Amino acid sequence: MKKLLFIALALLFSFQVKAQDSKIPNEVKEYIQSRVENQINVGIVVGYINGDTVDYYSFGNTAQENGTPVNKESVFEIGSISKTFTATLLALKVNSGEMSLDDPISKYLPENIKTPTRNGKEITLKHLATHTSGLPKLPDNLLQTDPKNPYVDYTYEQLYSFISSHELTVDIGSVTEYSNVGMGLLGHILELQSEKTYEELVIEHIANPLEMNDTRLAFTQTMKKRLAKGHAGLSETPNWDIITLGGAGGIRSTVSDMVKYIKANINANTIDSKLHNAMSLAHKSAYKNPDQKAEMALAWFIENGRFLMHNGATGGYCAMSAIDKASKRGVIVLTNSNENVDAIAIKLMIPSYPLKPIKPSIAKVLAKEIKVNGIIKAITFYKEAKTKQANDYNFEVEELNTLGYQFFAEDKKDIALEIFKLNVAEFPEASNPYDSLAEAYLENGEQELAIQNYKKSLELNPANDNARDVLKSLKVNIKEVTVSKEMLESYTGKYQLAPTFAITITTKDGRLFLQATAQPQFEIFPSDYNTFFLKVVEARVEFNTNSKGKVDSMTLFQNGQVLPGKRVE
Template sequence: MYPRENKIMKRLALLTLVLLLPVFVFGQNVESILETRLAEEPVGSALSAVIVDENGATFYNTGTVSKEAGANAVDKHSVYEIGSITKVFTGILLAEAIKRGEVKSSDPISKYLPSSIAPLKFADKEITLVDLSTHGSALPSIPDDFKPEDPLNPYADYTVEQMYAFLGRYKLTREIGSQFEYSNLAVGLLGHILAKQAKMDYEDLVKKRILEPLGMNDTAITFTPEMKSRLAIGHDSAGKATPNWDLPTFAGAGALRSTPNDMAKFLAANLGLKKTSISDSLAKAQQLQHTYERENAPPVRIGFNWITSKPGEIDIQWHNGGTGGYRTFAGMDHSKKRGVFVATNGSASADDIGFHLLDPNAKLRAVEPPKKEVELSKETLEQYVGKYELTPAFAITITREGKQLQLQATDQPRFPLFAEKEDEFFLKVVKASVTFTRGEDGKVNGLILHQGGADTPGKKVQ
């Protein structure tokens, strides 16, 4: 990536030029990556990145805050929803609460829940606070009573009372700590417990214990008028403007909004480039807590929500985020004291860009052309309505609302399903598609879910 100078330079001016050239070329490369991605995949209207190292922070921005004519260009102060990167903040809050003596990582969660909720156990082992922070609690991704009134703001109406009711009736189905299962419920519950123990709401807790010590004055859950004026408008996978998300009960799982400038401060503090009053808690949250072995896949190594993996040739500690109209990435290469934050106001992943900027051996993904939607008759759509069982514990239910199919998987919200042609459909919220199968009689008898390189069949059972 960097040009090399093989000759011995006799002139200091020429030597200076050679030393400065790699930085200039690398900067050009970052700008090219962002501009090319936005041109090839114009789901959102903007891409921002910041690279943090011992020399400071370097910002790269391309695009505008919206697709409206005359919209302002994005810059380091533009506001993005950072989604599940919030989970890392919740992990740091856990470390800070441990330091203050408010909790212990080994505490059972029943210690902090109403007595009416029976302890959540499997084989006499109870879920602890650290289990909530390492995705080993055996709790599902979301509760089974998660049925949002507004799919475009799905967490807004889910209440603490509903969460407590779910926890009161849920039965664990496997050993705690035996399997990695990413759970918004678990980390949302952890944030709720920590806020309750500190006798304040989650937003006040994260503000007082993380944002203020790090000088992150442009990061919040509740928009200030100033933040709202600099908001990069979110866009769904069809490239249309979409509402921001509200997560009152699951705030600790994904409610924060921030800027590249503030996230640069966050990365610098986590890399130890800047000493703060919470440096020990930042380091504690990064420490390895659990390793989950997996068949035919690399193990998952996780601290207090920080994940460590090797997408190229070096270990990267990272987390990503995604809401209805945003995708974000934050990662660190501790060996080089280098951090990267990437944000886009569209629903297309930017993880590969973040990994690549930290390790050039981590490849950028190929951008596929967008699928084209076609309209099918109500009569044709009605043929696909039903329940499809992919495993005994996982099913997909297809419903119809007028000329729109909806897909709902077990313990997940409903999402619109769009026709590419008869029997071939795709989702816009995630990179996935569905092929419906038919029997000899011509009737729909199953489906195949295509996602993440896997093709999973399901039999129509209702």
């Protein structure tokens, strides 16, 4: 359930929608092939709907080793697209008069549960469905006993404990802040109201009416036989079992089934049935925030006033769905890799959107070098290749990270540790390499080094919930930062980072906001008095003063890049 969506959606502003052929273009097929052949994804399956026509395309395998070709009947985890199912179930209850969007969540939870409030306002079902509850992305008592299956041991008792003790830091309904725990709580409230499990509700009200026989939370025997095994990089990884928070991301499905679901959503306004009427309600705009340039339906993100979109990701899978009801088009893309496939869906919905050429991963070449010549010579090879063949391979930060986890999964932890060390040395301003190195140190019993690197990861990306949670579990105190309104005001202005790219900083109600050229506005949060981070992407900004103590520049840190900018306004 990674938060990838906002990056994809922001890209839609710049491109015009034109007529699209009913077939998946060769350009898209070749792009998919290049992703699989260069070992970015293991397998990819696409279903594209245009009116009454459905076109499928699949490439790759169900497993990196000894897999069979994927197809439209292969089973994947769909991650956070599950949230749209939860919203549809809520809409069914609202249309039947059993529930109201304005009902406070306290109405459905046990009487002994103290629900969070702020300034006398209660969280409602609508707040949960639009990510405006003020609840965080994850509960702070999600202690991952199994990092490769992080939700498996999370109980309803733990969920209640979190809800009863959590203090909101933003006003309810004031901003959209993506919350897995909020949507998981909504799924559980639907369970309590109906006295049925979330899976039973999905099967009864959505899967059975649409004949989606391979859409479940728990695998059936036939689904297991057609499972596309999840992969973190090139390494097979266990499936995620999400039960307590199932409404946030627990569903497994196939492209064949998901095409039925997307088609039903496209026709929501034209077919009169309980399910289609519920889908229609779930599509209606339910929240707008001009400051964030955000618009939400129930769970669905509304983009450009036209597209309904949601993606999803678990430990070994990524998924993307998009709908344009006006043109009766939709798409579903599923992959059994933790590399997102948003671009494929966007390209099919917006043909003018350019697909970035795929370079071969240096990880594939380096893996062979390690096996032939050992890790020390392989590191020397990597550094020389990065200097002399920079344009021939993909040297981005995640390439070494992926390779490190591949050796980690093969129980070659000494090699993995050296790869993670190399990644930190090559990308000292990126948070994730430190997080991975810390995990390797912790696994190796070197707790002090693990703490040191988790702290550095959190410093570079204070939105890194994993680092925060692990440090808390190790009884490490984490500094909480507040910045005065006067100091926030001193940072406002326009900063020019490139001739055609600037960042505007504004403040409102004691909070700071960032807006880049041609992008939505997002809130930024303090990690130090002059350093702020984003939650929607891994990035941070640092404000700099001149010799007179006046803020005259800022620096943006993102994707290993360091971009300084002068204050021009």
